[in-house]
Amino acid sequence: MASWVLRAAPLMPWSRMPLRLDFPAWTLGHAWSSKHYFSSPILGQETPAMVELKKQPYPSTPLDSSLFEDMSEDYVTHPSSLPMPTYDINPSGVLLRLVREHKYDDANHVHAELTEMGVSIHPSSAYQHAAIHALRREYENAHERLTAFVKWWSLIPAGTHPECISTEMWHALFREDALPDLPILTHFALISASKGYTTAIDPRLISLVIRYAPPLVSRAFLEELQRTSSEYLRTASNIYPSREIAQVRYTKRFRWWFSIAIRAHCMSGRPEEAVRTLQSARSYGISITSFTYEFLLTRLRARLDLPLISVVEALRQSGSDNTLEITQSQPLYSPILGSPTLENPSEITFTDNHSLAVALRLIRNGMSTSRYPLPGTLASFIGAYKEAGRTVALDILYRQSLRSYQTASMWVLAEMLYYFRRGQHNLVHYAFGHHFHFVGVPPRTRRYTIRTTTRISRRDGFHEFAPLLSVYTQKDKMWPSTHHTALVWRVVALSRPDMPAVERLYAELLEQIARARNPEYAPWPSSAFSATSEFSPYPEAIAPPVQFDAGHFDAFVYVFAHRGDVPRAAAVVQEMYSLGFTPGARTLTVLAAAFARDGDTSRLNQLLDRMEAPAPDAADAAQRLTLPAPNIVTYTAVMRAFLNRHNISEAVAVAERLKKAGYVPGSNETTDQALVELSQFFAAATPGQHAAFDFAGWRTLLP
Numbered sequence: 001m002a003s004w005v006l007r008a009a010p011l012m013p014w015s016r017m018p019l020r021l022d023f024p025a026w027t028l029g030h031a032w033s034s035k036h037y038f039s040s041p042i043l044g045q046e047t048p049a050m051v052e053l054k055k056q057p058y059p060s061t062p063l064d065s066s067l068f069e070d071m072s073e074d075y076v077t078h079p080s081s082l083p084m085p086t087y088d089i090n091p092s093g094v095l096l097r098l099v100r101e102h103k104y105d106d107a108n109h110v111h112a113e114l115t116e117m118g119v120s121i122h123p124s125s126a127y128q129h130a131a132i133h134a135l136r137r138e139y140e141n142a143h144e145r146l147t148a149f150v151k152w153w154s155l156i157p158a159g160t161h162p163e164c165i166s167t168e169m170w171h172a173l174f175r176e177d178a179l180p181d182l183p184i185l186t187h188f189a190l191i192s193a194s195k196g197y198t199t200a201i202d203p204r205l206i207s208l209v210i211r212y213a214p215p216l217v218s219r220a221f222l223e224e225l226q227r228t229s230s231e232y233l234r235t236a237s238n239i240y241p242s243r244e245i246a247q248v249r250y251t252k253r254f255r256w257w258f259s260i261a262i263r264a265h266c267m268s269g270r271p272e273e274a275v276r277t278l279q280s281a282r283s284y285g286i287s288i289t290s291f292t293y294e295f296l297l298t299r300l301r302a303r304l305d306l307p308l309i310s311v312v313e314a315l316r317q318s319g320s321d322n323t324l325e326i327t328q329s330q331p332l333y334s335p336i337l338g339s340p341t342l343e344n345p346s347e348i349t350f351t352d353n354h355s356l357a358v359a360l361r362l363i364r365n366g367m368s369t370s371r372y373p374l375p376g377t378l379a380s381f382i383g384a385y386k387e388a389g390r391t392v393a394l395d396i397l398y399r400q401s402l403r404s405y406q407t408a409s410m411w412v413l414a415e416m417l418y419y420f421r422r423g424q425h426n427l428v429h430y431a432f433g434h435h436f437h438f439v440g441v442p443p444r445t446r447r448y449t450i451r452t453t454t455r456i457s458r459r460d461g462f463h464e465f466a467p468l469l470s471v472y473t474q475k476d477k478m479w480p481s482t483h484h485t486a487l488v489w490r491v492v493a494l495s496r497p498d499m500p501a502v503e504r505l506y507a508e509l510l511e512q513i514a515r516a517r518n519p520e521y522a523p524w525p526s527s528a529f530s531a532t533s534e535f536s537p538y539p540e541a542i543a544p545p546v547q548f549d550a551g552h553f554d555a556f557v558y559v560f561a562h563r564g565d566v567p568r569a570a571a572v573v574q575e576m577y578s579l580g581f582t583p584g585a586r587t588l589t590v591l592a593a594a595f596a597r598d599g600d601t602s603r604l605n606q607l608l609d610r611m612e613a614p615a616p617d618a619a620d621a622a623q624r625l626t627l628p629a630p631n632i633v634t635y636t637a638v639m640r641a642f643l644n645r646h647n648i649s650e651a652v653a654v655a656e657r658l659k660k661a662g663y664v665p666g667s668n669e670t671t672d673q674a675l676v677e678l679s680q681f682f683a684a685a686t687p688g689q690h691a692a693f694d695f696a697g698w699r700t701l702l703p
Helices: 003-007 048-055 092-100 104-117 127-136 142-153 167-174 182-194 203-212 215-235 243-267 271-283 290-303 306-318 353-365 375-387 392-401 405-421 425-435 444-457 482-494 499-517 551-562 566-578 585-598 601-612 632-644 648-660 669-685
Strands: none
Touching (some): 092 104, 104 127, 127 167, 142 182, 167 203, 182 203, 182 215, 203 215, 271 306, 353 392, 375 392, 392 405, 405 425, 425 482, 482 499, 551 566, 551 585, 566 585, 585 632
């Protein structure tokens, strides 16, 4: 195994120098050739050369020194001013040279041989290039990738300037992975902290680990990171730029880490863990920013979680650790988790170039978060603008949207809706994968994105499969909202070929929701942060509980209903309630329309009656479920389903409900069109009874 080191040793060129001994050719007869003089004796026999050497007499006269010249200045040596070549006698120099020459396969062999021989390897900042290569290389499994990365990143020197960590490293960690590799992120942070790079650890790493790791693991990681950094500050002899300045910087960094962790827990739907992290920070003497206190209290007040509010207030006012034990509290009020409507009932249209120009001016003047257009409206504008043969302004709007996290997220949703309306489902996955990690979506979505990326790179059917924007300029991946992931689930569900495949996909959704709500069974050992940790299976990122809402079930209600399995669609709605999700009006509209298409008027009337019922009193609210009130879309969808079945009497009954709900003719074009068709069907089916459908105020709609 030492062949690599011996072949490349500094003195190895001397071993290759040709050595030649030219003896005079002695003529001792034809019986002996020259090779016999130096051949090995047989059975102790002396060779002729040995015999002749024994016959030579020793010299009898002393040496004559007069043969040599007298000592002069010519024989005196003087030190040379020219630099003499130096050789690294440490065999790790060979390893460093291979890494600098980007010969990483050879470097892996040399590293293995040096490790086997027990040779210490000198640290160098050049090894971070080998670590980056380890992140980008393909391995058989994730364990090999983690081992290779830790092997190289552990060889970076300690105590140097934090800018030693290159931008390329951060890009490889946060941007290039389709899934956040939590073990690599945690090992990278802990190794960096142990070598004095605490102030260089990016806050994005903390937020990723907090959001996607189990709470017990993320809390242990944060405490281990703080302990490792403090240990280096206490024991290191050479601290950049000085120990006093580093102490101040470390204190600020600790405060920043814990503050970000608390806010990340809140945004991930884990306020209890946010309070535990606050207690942990105060136990270490770490203060928290005022903004973080207000952020946490705002979330707790929205839940009316009085016990946790008192804990946070006590910690903020007293400045000491409050040891009140935190349990999984049940808030007095939980906001509805339903998904708001992303699209208007009637899609906005742009009829001419003037309307496009006005819309573009309004959008450019409203790029702030509060005035940004709705994603559905923006998707309609994108479609009309593309159909007009224009694209320049779209690139400008996209770049302006990237200035804010909220506006960037809404732009991506609008782009995904644009692809969805055009039936380009592959580009829905492509846009999602470019801006977000594949967490909280079906695992097969990643394969779809790789396939689309390959087709685009090969220019195979480029005009058909090209994305809206050929070049994306986003630097980091964002956190997806529930609308983004729900749309991906809808696209995948619609693409399933048969009902068993839809059932398997629905089971995947339920499994991910269960993992999000109970992530502690994830395979993280107690020594999870050791360089020799073994994971079986390899830990994966777990979506936070707030990643799933009622919108994720809408796709399955729609697919089951439109494929004829209405009872299964109704069962999905019941499972939503059992899991704590409140269906919105959109979900129940799909179910009501499915009952109408199936001719199940009994269940339809029961559903509409429950939806139209007034809100129960506080005493009755805990005993029965409150359904969302029907809207214009609900009545129109049901009425349209009955018209398609030519069930005029039931369609008239729905029109009566619409009238009682206070609908004003002319408010919605789609609804007015359905009413006109209903009147025509009614007049054709019941001649002479036209007046029975002549509702007051609706006379202008009748033929």
